[in-house]
Amino acid sequence: MGQRLSDSQYRIEPLNTSHDRAAFSCGEAALDRYIRQSAGQDMRRRVTVVYVLVDAAAPRTIAGFYTLSASSVSLHDFPLEMARQLPKYPSVPVALVGRLASSLHCQGQGCGALLIVDALARSCAISGTGMGVAAVVVDAKTEQVTAFYEKYGFMRFHATTPPRLFIPIRTAQQALSPGQTAD
Ligand SMILES: CC(C)(COP(=O)(O)OP(=O)(O)OC[C@H]1O[C@@H](n2cnc3c(N)ncnc32)[C@H](O)[C@@H]1OP(=O)(O)O)[C@@H](O)C(=O)NCCC(=O)NCCS
Structure with missing residues (x-):
């Protein structure tokens, strides 16, 4: 494990042509291929926004990235307790973090x-x-990485392979701004 990052020297911004995509490596071949070959095209086609984490001192180097898209999940996929709090429309609008990775140099x-x-x-x-x-959903890719998302309050949808997790938006709001009521 290396030294911890100081938040202030880092920023998160949408991927653009100044970022060095070819040099990114996180140890998962599919995610490396994605940022190198598909991320730019997905942005141009407006199917996702790819956000990259860069160090202000080396702003071309991608320290990590995630993708954010509009998506929906069937009401019946949510646990009963959450489904009861939602209107009875067949699908629930969510924000999907489809991919997320840190560079090998930065992990830990x-x-x-x-x-x-x-x-x-x-x-x-x-x-x-x-x-x-109504919720943020993440695709965890492997069982092993679900524990990372659970640390931040995400919960498993039952019976999804690869694992998919969610956090109600109100829970996320309360975690980010404790003390503030999410209307
Ligand atoms: C999973 C991954 C994103 C974690 O990134 P990271 O930069 O190492 O994470 P951080 O250093 O910010 O760790 C944050 C916390 O999560 C914990 N954590 C990190 N990886 C974890 C894992 N696989 N399982 C459980 N907890 C984990 C850390 O111990 C730390 O806990 P702490 O705050 O109590 O110290 C990174 O290992 C990665 O990119 N892996 C390859 C790609 C991948 O699997 N992506 C996820 C699927 S889309």
């Missing part, structure tokens, strides 16, 4: 935390004023 230093907290904060901001978003 707080990059993953900055990325997931940013994804939650952005989703809460959108939900409040821009678009209906």
